[in-house]
Amino acid sequence: MPVRLAALAAWIVGCALAWPAVAADPAPPALTLDDAFVRVARAHPDLRLFGAQTDLLLAERDQASLKPALRAGLDIENVLGTGATRGFDQAEVTLTLAGVLERGGKLDARRALAQSRIDALSVQREAQRLDLLAETARHYLAVAAAQAQADIGRLDMEQRRRTVAAARHRLQAGASPESVVLTAEAALARAEMSVDRATQQEHAARQHLAALWGERDPAFLLAAADPLLTPAVPELEELAAWLERTPELAGFVGEQRIREARLQLARSAATPDLDWQLGIRRLQESDDTALVGSLSMPLGGTRRAQPEIRAAEAELASLGLERESRDVSLYSTLVQAHGRYRVAQQEVRRTAQDVLPRLARAERAAQRAYSAGAISYLEWAQLQSEHTAMQRQQLDAALEAQSALIEIQRLTGQPFVAGAGASGQGTSP
Template sequence: MSWLSSSRVVYLQLFILFCWAFSPLVHSKNEMKMPEEKVLTLSSAIKRTFKDNPSLKVFKFRQKALEGQLQSQSLKPAYEVGFEMENFAGTGDIGVFNSTEFTLSLSSILELGDKRKARAGVISGRSSQIAAMREIEALNVLGEVTRRYIDIIAAQERLLLAKEATLLAEDTLTEVEKRLRAGVAPAAEIKRAQAAVGNARLTTSSEQQQLDYAKVALAMMWNETTPSFTRVEGNLYQFATDIKFEVLLAKVKKNPEILIYATQERLKEAQLRLARTESNADIKWSVGIKQIQVLNDTALTAGFSMPLFSSKRNAGAISSAQAAHDEVIVKRAATMLALHNQLYRAYANRKQAIFTAQSLRNSIVPTLTEALNETQIAYQRGRYSYLDYLSARQELLFARRAMIESAAAALRYGTQIEQLIAEPLSASQSSNAQPSNFINQKAF
């Protein structure tokens, strides 16, 4: 009994392979690497996670447990050997062992209604359900490792911004010192500039700590407590092409959270069939040999028994199984509605985050950069105050920080959409995409 149907294996493999092959996080915008750096790619992170993540290994043991149950449930009723002794003691002429009768018998149960096949059908349904649950867990793990990967890329960008802010604050301090020596700036400006440098260095230290934590969180996905990499590779500002919401909604039907209801429905149907077979009474039979001591002879014995009114007594179990079957259909409709709501929220938020990130990157940040350069020149010439210079610097830093957060949010919402539609957004735009084969079926 396989873990996954062949179509689902191929389907989930292609999803994971396309995710890393076409993800904008795979290719770095900077190809230069320091020799001492250990750079991690998204494809490597996914491969290591699916190999060593503990949450995916439990399904192997659940499957083995079901295989054991199937082996037991497929057995025919056991044979029983019986021995009976009668009249071995009494009063009068019976005496002790004078009239003893011995009976040696063989008995078993004749199952009616194809119960053995019905039991095997229930185990098969549970096996399919475990396979679907593993698909859901695999998608959840894939989504989580991608989100943690995005967190590291964003943390790397924030750390880079913090270092640039520190250099900018130090440059500002240098300009203030020049103005002080020229006698055109008060001493208080020096103290404010020195404090700004101190705050910038504190921010850099904080961002470094956040990056270190993010790397540990990602490494934990493959059960590694100390990261073996120094940085991850990826482009925070490369987004997959947008897809119409109606197209995405149609793809939600492929989500394992929806497909699992098909396996649950089959399981409930198997349990309903098993409950109905219980209405057929089983026949218990026995045959044997009886030793008659008084006659010094032997005789054959045979007998059978069966319960009465089995169908009526089993009506409650059938009604309960039918109700459980109908409940699955209702839950499927409710889950589909919830997924529709989640998809629309992620879709709308992603569009807004992309618009914000691109507006900041293409228009606002360049404008503020020019404004800061012009303000710096004017400050050096004494036309602007220190407050004007500081405000221009902070506006640029805030805009660049917002650009990073918006880009990271867009990628996270994209990951959520991919998890909901069980398909990478980038692969949806490529008709000639060929998946690599570094993950084979054994990974599942």
């Protein structure tokens, strides 16, 4: 199970986002999503903490495997008294060795409980690993989204510069008032502000991403990425079947073993242990020696063990309800994420195929018409704004799809995306 999940973790989200490596300058290197995964897996303290927890549980297992210690004792009687017991003439010295004979399988129950906790830790680590990799993918996506926003802003700036140039040309020709030029220049300034804002957002997102592996001053560049790629995903029924094998539900198997081991340990307490003692006694008066021994057993052990047994049985019985509740919650989240992805995927595809090409042609036609004096500046500027707004709307839909896809893969733990972008992906003209 851990090997399979570790392999899946290397694939999670990476295929969906389809980040291809590109040639870059030697410094700084281009960071791919897989590179980010490796850095987080190597450096994040939440994963390194499991090593210390494993050492702790191994020590507890060794402690649980120890049998009760033997006890050596020395008893001296009839000394330093009065009469015949004055001094050491009547002394009786007994050297003893005592111990506890455990019954009811207590040793095996302790070992089983300790081992079950160790086994469950590996599943918890893989679940934590997938969560961290999904978080890494979200931060990586945030950086790519800021870059895409900046790219759209630069395209908008180019459109606004053309508008300013055309407005100035018409002003010089006496065909347009100066107010049109000033309005066009204000629109260009707003586009520049949008690029600056996206640049600052990219810087903040890169710092947030680098913080996952402890880097304070990130100098990396992202490899070329297209967040508009929206690959096909399986149907909800197939995803639900994979959900049954997710680490979050697999952890209930380990938890069931832990609770069963606790119940067995509680039941073993109902069988009382035997305290035994053997020794050699020397009688000072007669200079004789003799063997002594004793055997004792506590009474009422079964009655005293019943509350702990009932508590362990109730804890084990509640696990089924806990798993059922978690299963419902995970399925509900999966349904929501799958629906979000399909809706956003459709919007990205339709925008790329039906909306943006028409707006691009309309904007070019409006530029020609404005230069010819057939339309006003406001009509051309409105088309430019509509084109830019639709590009941003498409990007927002694509980011919504990628976010939902990350959640789907985190829930299922499956690298089901093969050939990212196989289904309709959107690219703005």
